[in-house]
Amino acid sequence: xxxxxxKSGLDEFETxxxxxxxxxxxxxxxxxxxxxxxxxGMLEEIDFSIEPFRLSEMLGKIPGENGIEEEGEPSPTEExxxxxxxxxxxxxxxxxIETVAADEIREEEPPHEAEPEEREPKRVPEPANPVIxxxxxxxxxxxxxxxxxxMMIQSTKVHLISVPCAGMVKPSWLRHALDNxxxxxxxxxxxxxxxxxxxxxxxxxxxxxxxxxxxxxSRCDRRRLKLFLDHKANRKEILREIGEFVKEIGKLDAxxxxxxEKPIESIDIDGL
Amino acid sequence: xKRLVVKSSRxxxxxxxxxxxxxxxxxxxxYAARFFGETSNPFAxxxxxxVALMVVSAITxxxxxxxxxxxxxxxxxxxxxxxxxxxxxxxxxxxxRTSADLLVISILFHLFRNWATGRYTGPRSRNWxxxxxxxxxxxIIGWSGYVLPWDERGMVLLAWxxxxxxxxxxxxxxxxxxxxxxxxxxxxxxSNEADQLLRIFALHVGGAFVAxxxxxxxxRPGTPPRARxxxxxxxxxxxxxxVIAAMLPLENEDLLTFNPFxxxxxxxxxxxxxxxxLFYPIFGGSFLAFLILLxxxxxxWLPRFERRKVPAAVVSExxxxxxxxxxxxxxxxxxxxMPHRDPLKRSRGREIAKILLRSCNSCGxxxxxxxxxxxxxxxxxxxxxxxxxxxxxxxxRETTAKEHLSEGVV
Numbered sequence: 001x002x003x004x005x006x007k008s009g010l011d012e013f014e015t016x017x018x019x020x021x022x023x024x025x026x027x028x029x030x031x032x033x034x035x036x037x038x039x040x041g042m043l044e045e046i047d048f049s050i051e052p053f054r055l056s057e058m059l060g061k062i063p064g065e066n067g068i069e070e071e072g073e074p075s076p077t078e079e080x081x082x083x084x085x086x087x088x089x090x091x092x093x094x095x096x097i098e099t100v101a102a103d104e105i106r107e108e109e110p111p112h113e114a115e116p117e118e119r120e121p122k123r124v125p126e127p128a129n130p131v132i133x134x135x136x137x138x139x140x141x142x143x144x145x146x147x148x149x150x151m152m153i154q155s156t157k158v159h160l161i162s163v164p165c166a167g168m169v170k171p172s173w174l175r176h177a178l179d180n181x182x183x184x185x186x187x188x189x190x191x192x193x194x195x196x197x198x199x200x201x202x203x204x205x206x207x208x209x210x211x212x213x214x215x216x217x218s219r220c221d222r223r224r225l226k227l228f229l230d231h232k233a234n235r236k237e238i239l240r241e242i243g244e245f246v247k248e249i250g251k252l253d254a255x256x257x258x259x260x261e262k263p264i265e266s267i268d269i270d271g272l
Numbered sequence: 273x274k275r276l277v278v279k280s281s282r283x284x285x286x287x288x289x290x291x292x293x294x295x296x297x298x299x300x301x302x303y304a305a306r307f308f309g310e311t312s313n314p315f316a317x318x319x320x321x322x323v324a325l326m327v328v329s330a331i332t333x334x335x336x337x338x339x340x341x342x343x344x345x346x347x348x349x350x351x352x353x354x355x356x357x358x359x360x361x362x363x364x365x366x367x368x369r370t371s372a373d374l375l376v377i378s379i380l381f382h383l384f385r386n387w388a389t390g391r392y393t394g395p396r397s398r399n400w401x402x403x404x405x406x407x408x409x410x411x412i413i414g415w416s417g418y419v420l421p422w423d424e425r426g427m428v429l430l431a432w433x434x435x436x437x438x439x440x441x442x443x444x445x446x447x448x449x450x451x452x453x454x455x456x457x458x459x460x461x462x463s464n465e466a467d468q469l470l471r472i473f474a475l476h477v478g479g480a481f482v483a484x485x486x487x488x489x490x491x492r493p494g495t496p497p498r499a500r501x502x503x504x505x506x507x508x509x510x511x512x513x514x515v516i517a518a519m520l521p522l523e524n525e526d527l528l529t530f531n532p533f534x535x536x537x538x539x540x541x542x543x544x545x546x547x548x549x550l551f552y553p554i555f556g557g558s559f560l561a562f563l564i565l566l567x568x569x570x571x572x573w574l575p576r577f578e579r580r581k582v583p584a585a586v587v588s589e590x591x592x593x594x595x596x597x598x599x600x601x602x603x604x605x606x607x608x609x610m611p612h613r614d615p616l617k618r619s620r621g622r623e624i625a626k627i628l629l630r631s632c633n634s635c636g637x638x639x640x641x642x643x644x645x646x647x648x649x650x651x652x653x654x655x656x657x658x659x660x661x662x663x664x665x666x667x668x669r670e671t672t673a674k675e676h677l678s679e680g681v682v
Contacts, residue, residue, distance in 0.1 A: 036676060037640070083386065090296040107331065129665060129668060129669075130664050130665055130668045132661055132664065149663075149664065149667060150660060150664060151664070156671075157668070159660075159661070159664035161657060161660055161661070163636060163657075164582075164634060164635050164636045164649070164652070165635040165636055165637055166641050167601070167636065167637035167641075168635070168636030168639050168640045168652075169640055170639070170640050170642075170643075170648070170654075172643075173657060173658070173661070174660060176661060177661050177665075180661065180662055180665050181665050181669075182661070182665060191305065191310050192311070193301070193305060193310045193311060193313050193316040193317075194298070194301055194305075194316055196389065196390075196391065196635075197603050197604075197633065197637060198603035198604075199601065199603040200603070200635060200637050200639065202640075203601055203637060204640075205667060207640070212601075213641075213643065214595055214597070214640075214641070214642075214643040231298065231301070231302045231305065232298050233295065233298040233299045233301070233302040234302060257469075269427075
């Protein structure tokens with residue numbers, strides 16, 4: 001919810017200006033400064049002059065990961081021979097980001113002919129469809145993280161729904177999300193020891209593991225479902241883990257894998 | 273580009289302070305969990321620790337009771353005999369003292385943690401007040417424990433206690449009603465020492481029973497799964513108590529011979545058990561009684577600063593099958609299984625869930641438990657959540673279609 005928290009939570013991405021973006025810290029600063037200056041109220045209209053950043057793209061820019069070299073990625077300001085105005089520097093706040101699949105980049109862009117805009121580093125693709133996240137309001141405060149539609153500001157593909165306790169989330173809601181075309185779904189819960197409502201986290205874990213009713217059906221595609229058990233003091237870690245999960249979903253979608261359901265071998269009325 | 277951003281409502285100054293304290297507690301719990309493990313984290317088990325320490329205090333207290341004689345002439349000698357001649361007597365005394373100290377620490381941290389993390393609002397405020405009732409009682413039990421040996425320190429503390437109890441009589445306006453006499457009369461209206469010691473003894477033992485009853489009442493509004501300590505924590509606690517008891521043994525030098533004419537300059541009082549007594553030399557009995565009352569009323573009043581009107585869960589009598597899953601999962605004991613109102617269904621033994629409005633914290637765990645959609649939170653209905661999911665997916669499809677159109681992709 002605070003500017004410092006947001007920045008510190010994603011510090012590792014600040015160096016990733018190689019793809020022609022305004023550095024993350026400036027963008028976040030504008031965004032969150034406006035947030036902090038805005039008066040009280042649940043809903044406020046704020047003019048943002050920049051496009052929202054995408055979490056998975058930023059994750060794709062972690063040096064040393066996903067095929068991105070730690071060195072050798074020229075920064076926009078140091079680009080030798082780059083045409084003037086081709087690379088958008090930190091001051092250009094109108095920078096828009098497009099997601100390009102890694103495979104497309106590999107096929108269509110020979111390195112020796114690439115223009116500065118086309119020579120974007122390989123990025124992990126975003127999920128094809130939104131990922132639905134159910135967030136315990138005591139595990140993660142979504143204030144300042146989501147827009148009015150519930151989409152994460154950092155990623156337009158993650159829709160967060162805040163609930164009073166993770167124990168409120170029915171397993172059937174996760175399945176409903178997948179059945180209706182979501183690329184994935186996740187639940188953010190407190191750790192069982194720190195649950196505000198005593199048993200919410202442990203009940204959630206038990207349902208997830210199939211030890212308590214209503215249980216999450218075993219035939220659901222578990223690759224696209226995830227339960228995050230995080231302590232509320234560890235906000236940075238929660239956001240990082242969500243980003244990692246979204247990245248995994250993006251990889252599955254890029255590989256053309258559809259959500260798989262195991263065949264129904266018997267009628268499982270318990271998991272309904 | 274204009275976007276609507278949802279913000280948290282700006283909390284007031286008090287709430288901001290409380291939440292910053294809550295963040296400190298959360299950080300402490302977080303790092304403690306890394307060290308002790310999630311299930312054995314003592315900072316998240318303060319309630320269970322209190323129960324465990326009360327058990328230790330009660331057991332050691334009963335063991336000491338077998339050797340203690342509550343008469344003014346023999347009280348000191350019986351305690352000396354217990355320390356010197358009874359097998360493990362010194363250790364039992366030290367364990368009693370140490371467990372009482374740790375009990376007070378646990379209670380104070382439990383109080384602070386529940387306040388800082390907001391676990392005292394709404395229906396939990398009743399629990400908060402019940403816990404607060406036990407707080408002065410624990411202090412009185414600690415004070416009476418020091419008086420029981422009936423030595424010089426006991427005499428001084430008895431005088432201080434009398435001053436504090438009768439202190440309200442000196443308050444302006446309220447003093448006319450003689451509230452102090454009402455408080456102090458049952459304990460101090462005696463003509464001889466023997467009766468006085470007996471009453472102190474009865475207060476110490478009877479107060480312990482009342483404290484245990486209050487703790488049971490404190491647990492009753494819910495089904496706290498963590499009221500029982502894990503075995504590892506029990507072992508750790510036992511080792512800690514033994515180490516402290518071995519390092520700080522109670523010797524007979526602690527017992528001062530009764531000297532009716534002497535007034536010691538300093539009285540060695542365990543700061544943890546009877547910490548309000550430390551302020552007696554500074555404020556005196558009357559003002560200290562006022563301060564104690566003021567702090568207690570302030571603590572009891574705190575839940576009124578954070579009134580949250582979140583409607584309780586509701587049950588659909590048509591959809592409820594009486595399976596009892598919500599009843600089992602509710603952490604606050606806010607669901608009762610009642611006979612169905614339909615005579616036909618009732619005759620078949622069908623039950624129905626009923627929400628106890630005064631206990632419901634609107635956590636929604638019962639909503640997650642119900643496989644039949646029979647329980648809903650009015651503030652966040654299942655239909656609303658499902659429509660939000662579908663809305664997000666639909667909006668994404670529309671955005672993608674628009675992008676494709678703008679790019680000329682058909």
